[in-house]
Amino acid sequence: MRFAAAIVALMLLAAPSARADATAPMTTRAASHEARVSHDEITWRSLYVGNAYYPGSGMTLLLDLAEPIVASLDAAGSPGVTPIVDGGAIVGFAIDADHVPSWSDGVALVLHAPRTGASEALLAPPLARGDVTSRIVVSGDDDLRFEPTAPQLERHVGYWAAASSREGERRACDEAIGERARLRLDEIPIYVTGAEASHGIRGHFTTSSERARPGIFFAAVLFVLVASGLGLAHLRLSGRARIEQAEAVLREEYGDSWGKPG
Amino acid sequence: MFVVRWFRVIARLLNVACGQALPAEDEGRARRLQLAIAAMLLSLVFAVVWGVAVGVRVPGLAFANAYKVPVIIFLSSVFAVPAGLLTWKLSGAQCSATDLLLGFSTGVFSGTLVLAVLAPIVALYYESSWWAGPVLAQIAIAVALATGSVVLVRSVVKRAHGPRRSLTLSLVVLKVMQIAALLQLIALMSPILPEHTHADHGIDGFAHPIERP
Numbered sequence: 001m002r003f004a005a006a007i008v009a010l011m012l013l014a015a016p017s018a019r020a021d022a023t024a025p026m027t028t029r030a031a032s033h034e035a036r037v038s039h040d041e042i043t044w045r046s047l048y049v050g051n052a053y054y055p056g057s058g059m060t061l062l063l064d065l066a067e068p069i070v071a072s073l074d075a076a077g078s079p080g081v082t083p084i085v086d087g088g089a090i091v092g093f094a095i096d097a098d099h100v101p102s103w104s105d106g107v108a109l110v111l112h113a114p115r116t117g118a119s120e121a122l123l124a125p126p127l128a129r130g131d132v133t134s135r136i137v138v139s140g141d142d143d144l145r146f147e148p149t150a151p152q153l154e155r156h157v158g159y160w161a162a163a164s165s166r167e168g169e170r171r172a173c174d175e176a177i178g179e180r181a182r183l184r185l186d187e188i189p190i191y192v193t194g195a196e197a198s199h200g201i202r203g204h205f206t207t208s209s210e211r212a213r214p215g216i217f218f219a220a221v222l223f224v225l226v227a228s229g230l231g232l233a234h235l236r237l238s239g240r241a242r243i244e245q246a247e248a249v250l251r252e253e254y255g256d257s258w259g260k261p262g
Numbered sequence: 263m264f265v266v267r268w269f270r271v272i273a274r275l276l277n278v279a280c281g282q283a284l285p286a287e288d289e290g291r292a293r294r295l296q297l298a299i300a301a302m303l304l305s306l307v308f309a310v311v312w313g314v315a316v317g318v319r320v321p322g323l324a325f326a327n328a329y330k331v332p333v334i335i336f337l338s339s340v341f342a343v344p345a346g347l348l349t350w351k352l353s354g355a356q357c358s359a360t361d362l363l364l365g366f367s368t369g370v371f372s373g374t375l376v377l378a379v380l381a382p383i384v385a386l387y388y389e390s391s392w393w394a395g396p397v398l399a400q401i402a403i404a405v406a407l408a409t410g411s412v413v414l415v416r417s418v419v420k421r422a423h424g425p426r427r428s429l430t431l432s433l434v435v436l437k438v439m440q441i442a443a444l445l446q447l448i449a450l451m452s453p454i455l456p457e458h459t460h461a462d463h464g465i466d467g468f469a470h471p472i473e474r475p
Contacts, residue, residue: 186463231299241292244287
């Protein structure tokens with residue numbers, strides 16, 4: 001009995017040290033990727049939530065990306081996260097579970113990626129490998145928006161999603177992210193999984209002034225047409241208005257009987 | 263002669279705005295339509311005055327506003343008319359379509375006239391104060407909208423020949439459609455004022471602080 005207790009005690013003492021170098025894949029339930037686009041850079045604020053729980057400590061969790069991305073990790077904004085680099089691109093992240101005690105709840109990281117292309121662009125968010133639904137929101141100066149042109153994405157009222165995407169998955173993604181990254185009413189998120197957008201999302205950036213340009217042209221043309229139409233109508237109505245005025249004067253002079261036969 | 267005629271038109275429109283009846287010689291359908299069109303065209307002139315006044319500090323903006331503000335006011339009114347007329351027809355409002363149009367355009371005329379008469383003060387404050395100019399400009403816009411609404415209701419109601427209740431829906435639709443169009447046209451044409459305002463982004467500017475449920 002005493003021998004068995006000693007073996008259990010030894011196992012408990014040995015366990016943490018045995019796990020100090022242990023690695024485990026991190027399976028995540030949902031992710032939020034917020035991109036802030038500037039003139040030459042895209043800053044990604046990513047949050048992987050609802051990560052599968054592994055008991056113990058001293059664990060290094062590995063998160064595989066759907067596609068290698070060219071970016072640099074902002075260490076200050078990514079506590080406990082180390083990039084796994086292969087051939088100059090980030091292929092995944094190693095998360096030190098001891099540095100991020102709430103890692104099962106959510107792992108946050110910040111990436112700086114170069115912006116390629118002024119208008120046409122290939123958006124490469126750090127999507128987790130597999131079928132994890134990710135929510136992507138893009139913003140920037142002058143009300144910059146990203147409009148995907150990728151054929152696999154369809155535009156719906158208030159969001160973009162792959163044709164195969166189901167409402168339940170999107171809702172589960174929003175619920176898992178919850179209060180940590182709230183969506184505003186005027187933001188149009190893109191819902192994708194790593195499998196659906198493994199080569200990035202093709203599309204183009206538009207600023208509010210670029211989006212307004214066709215509208216301004218249309219408004220100017222319409223203004224000129226309608227205003228000149230009204231001007232012409234005013235001139236053409238003059239003759240009839242003069243007749244009406246004359247009739248009114250005559251009616252005043254001769255009473256209501258004016259103009260009636262007999 | 264031309265100027266005198268237009269001054270006479272302005273006097274007639276002001277009478278309508280005050281709720282006075284038109285003289286017998288102006289009661290014809292063509293003449294009322296002509297007055298409605300004249301009110302819209304005159305409001306363009308008043309809009310130019312206002313646009314230049316709010317951009318007085320930035321010459322480029324003053325120049326751009328000389329065409330932007332008239333376009334915004336004119337098109338927002340034009341966009342509201344079809345919905346207003348359809349509501350008038352379907353609700354069986356007890357007034358003629360020309361009376362509704364005359365009342366609406368007189369409202370636009372009065373609102374822009376308010377902007378035009380306040381323009382010198384707004385320009386002066388924009389030139390001489392950092393904070394009072396924009397505040398005064400926005401107060402002037404609110405006063406102009408309120409004046410336009412009051413004049414619209416008063417002039418249409420005075421000319422109605424049946425229960426006033428039947429007019430309510432047409433008047434509400436006209437005003438709501440006009441303001442809705444105004445908001446998005448401002449977003450399209452912004453900047454109008456040198457400062458950032460919620461209206462610069464149209465409905466999105468007001469929706470942005472709201473989080474999705």
